[in-house]
Each structure stands twice: as structure tokens, then as C-alpha cells.
Amino acid sequence: MNKYIEVNYLGLKDYQEIWDLQESLFRNILQIKSKNKKDNLELVTPNYLLFVEHLHVYTLGKSGHIENLLISEEKLKALNATFYKINRGGDITYHGPGQIVGYPILDLENFFTDIHKYMRLLEEMIILTLAEYNVRAERSKGETGVWLDVGTPFARKICAMGVRASRWVTMHGFALNVNTDLGYFDHMIPCGIKGKAVTSLNVELGKAMVDMEEVKMKLLKNFLFLFEAEIKEKTEA
Known part of the structure; x- marks a missing residue:
């Protein structure tokens, strides 16, 4: 098993x-696995973790409902935002500057074969x-992601999650609001859940800005710890 990330x-x-x-990385891992099975080989499958911030975008999961996007195509353009229907689980979410998005593209056969465990470890x-x-x-029962003040009138979501998996290979991932402009969430029903607010780390800390690179390093440290993995680092512009 390859536990290098x-x-x-x-x-x-x-x-x-x-x-x-x-999609390219995902397909490559699946192709290696297919070749291993077909030719009785033991080629190593790689694992990746992508950290990114996105330009303003709304994405709708395969089980989502378009009515949870509350604005027109014209309004999207006015906001300099785009919209995509995508192949992850979950409903609608927003990505934008100030939000850390993480995409683990893993062959879970290198770690464990349990999607439920995978989601809980990301949380x-x-x-x-x-x-x-x-x-x-904390977690909120029946609602994927990470929340604050669960079970109170002040419950609010700080991190959304949605994944796709095929033959134990994962893609998509998590979106943690750090310095996010929360106004963009007003144009959607977050994750299709009515009556729930969203928040960000800088709001919770009462700061104008939180160091994004510091948060990424902490996320990476905890990811490696939970998955019992080691780093194989590659930095791109």
C-alpha cells in the first residue's frame, strides 16, 4: 500500500x-488499477491532495436541486460568478476567494475501504x-460537513463537503470558509438545507483576515495524522 500523498x-x-x-488524476489512478487487475500486476497507485482557492462559482451536486440557486444567469454574471452541475454527492455550494478548498484524490485501497470512515476523517x-x-x-447528525453550535438556534456551517468515489478512488472534497465573503451564500440555499446559516473562521475569531497558509499547514498536518500518511510534496504556481 502506498501511503505517500x-x-x-x-x-x-x-x-x-x-x-x-x-478528472485527469482520477482517471489515471483508475487506469492503473484496471491494468493491475487485467495483467495481474502490482503497480503502485498515487495519492494526491490539491489545495486551491476558486474564483466565484456555485456548484450543484448530482443529487441537488437547481431551485436552491436563488439567482438568475444575469445576476451570476453581475457577480462575476459561474455555475456548474458536477458529479459529486450533495446539493449546492459556493466556492470563492478566501475559502480553502481541498481535493483529496486517493486510492482508498492504500488506506482502508470504507467511504463512511473517509468522510468522518475529513470532518x-x-x-x-x-x-x-x-x-x-462538530458534526451535525444527518448533515455532512462541519458545524458550530449544533442543536441551537445559532447553528452555522463552516465547512462543506461532497465527494465522488469509484472503485475506491476519491475526488472532490471539502471547502473551509476562512476569509470568505459570506454575502455570496445569500444567493443560494447552502447544501439545500433551509434555515441554516454559514460562517467563516475570520468571523468566529473576530479578525479581518486569518493567515490562509497557516490554516493549510494545520489542515495538512491533521490530514497526514488521521490517514497515517506521509508527504510527497509538489508545489505548483
Whole structure:
């Protein structure tokens, strides 16, 4: 089993460009696995973790409802935002500057074959990271992602998650609001859940800005710890 993770820091990128990259890496792992099975080989499958910020974009998962996007195509253009229907689970979400998006593209056969465990570990990574900022985050029963003040009238979501998996290979991932402009969430029903607010780390800390690179390093540290993985780092502009 290969527990090395190649980490890529991709900066601020258009959603389509990174979706195409994910698909390429995802297909490559599946092709290696197919060749192993067909030719009785034991070729190593790679694992990746992509960190990125996106230009303003709304994405709708395969089980989502378009009515959860509350604005017209014209309004999207006015906001300099784009919209995509994509092949992850979950409903609608927003990505934009100030938000850390992480895409683990893993062959889970290198780690464990349990999608439920995979999702819970991603949530735990976020919970552990926020705890380092003295922010108490938790899960909300029946609702994927990471929340604050669950079970109170002040419940609010700080991290959304949605993944795709095929033959134990994953893509898509998590979106943690750090310095995010929360006004963009007013144009959607976040994750299709009515009556729930969203928040960001800088709002919770009462700061104008939180160091994004520091948050990424904490996320990576906790990811490696939880997945018992090692880093094989690659940095791209």
C-alpha cells in the first residue's frame, strides 16, 4: 500500500481548470488499477491532495436541486460568478476567494475501504484544525460537513463537503470558509438545507483576515495524522 500523498498548492484558479485536473488524476489512478487487475500486476497507485482557492462559482451536486440557486444567469454574471452541475454527492455550494478548498484524490485501497470512515476523517481533520484556533466545531447528525453550535438556534456551517468515489478512488472534497465573503451564500440555499446559516473562521475569531497558509499547514498536518500518511510534496504556481 502506498501511503505517500503528493500535495499540490494551486493558488487561485477557475473551477473548470481544477475540475479537469481532478478528472485527469482520477482517471489515471483508475487506469492503473484496471491494468493491475487485467495483467495481474502490482503497480503502485498515487495519492494526491490539491489545495486551491476558486474564483466565484456555485456548484450543484448530482443529487441537488437547481431551485436552491436563488439567482438568475444575469445576476451570476453581475457577480462575476459561474455555475456548474458536477458529479459529486450533495446539493449546492459556493466556492470563492478566501475559502480553502481541498481535493483529496486517493486510492482508498492504500488506506482502508470504507467511504463512511473517509468522510468522518475529513470532518475530523477540520474539527482538529479549528480546535487549534479555539473554535469548537462538530458534526451535525444527518448533515455532512462541519458545524458550530449544533442543536441551537445559532447553528452555522463552516465547512462543506461532497465527494465522488469509484472503485475506491476519491475526488472532490471539502471547502473551509476562512476569509470568505459570506454575502455570496445569500444567493443560494447552502447544501439545500433551509434555515441554516454559514460562517467563516475570520468571523468566529473576530479578525479581518486569518493567515490562509497557516490554516493549510494545520489542515495538512491533521490530514497526514488521521490517514497515517506521509508527504510527497509538489508545489505548483
